[in-house]
Amino acid sequence: MAIALGGCGSDGGTTDTTSDARASATARWREHNRADVTFAQQMVPRHRQAIQMAEMARTHTSSTEIRAFAAKVERARTAELSTMCAWLEEWGEEIPRSAGGTGHRGHGHGREGHHGPRGMTHEERMRHLEGTRDAEFDRTFLAMMTERHQQAIHEARAVKSTGAHAATKALADTVISTQSAEIIRMKVMMGIS
Numbered sequence: 001m002a003i004a005l006g007g008c009g010s011d012g013g014t015t016d017t018t019s020d021a022r023a024s025a026t027a028r029w030r031e032h033n034r035a036d037v038t039f040a041q042q043m044v045p046r047h048r049q050a051i052q053m054a055e056m057a058r059t060h061t062s063s064t065e066i067r068a069f070a071a072k073v074e075r076a077r078t079a080e081l082s083t084m085c086a087w088l089e090e091w092g093e094e095i096p097r098s099a100g101g102t103g104h105r106g107h108g109h110g111r112e113g114h115h116g117p118r119g120m121t122h123e124e125r126m127r128h129l130e131g132t133r134d135a136e137f138d139r140t141f142l143a144m145m146t147e148r149h150q151q152a153i154h155e156a157r158a159v160k161s162t163g164a165h166a167a168t169k170a171l172a173d174t175v176i177s178t179q180s181a182e183i184i185r186m187k188v189m190m191g192i193s
Helices: 002-030 034-060 064-091 122-130 134-162 166-190
Strands: none
Touching: 034 064, 034 122, 034 134, 034 166, 064 134, 064 166, 122 134, 134 166
């Protein structure tokens, strides 16, 4: 009888320990810090911008290769955008509403920041892209998308070393590998080897 009761107590203890271990693992998986929040808040507008640019390719290019590439980018960034918005909501943090800003007040991170090359703001560059067609659109689209990818990779590398949220770090790995491969493909399309 004592052995049976001891076994039941032991089983109960194992179950409690297992539950505690699972709860602890879940807590660690959800644990995040300011770097994770900043990454998501910067990436949300960047992803929206990439989606807008990809949508333009449907009607602004005559290249089936550019159109197919843009559709792939749009699908991938839409899924990642949904994930990051869900994290920000879960964390009780602000979700950037506009595709224009950096998503982090007072800071223009990345190489372009809030102002693009030649002193143009992002909004001005998007208006310029909107006004282009065919080969001019292709060149401008690929150059702008390459810049966005380089900025995203830079931010993904940063959050891998400073973030705490395991899922954010996993997404950062995806951003680095996927967008690095896309940069290579865009360079090929631009005729840069």
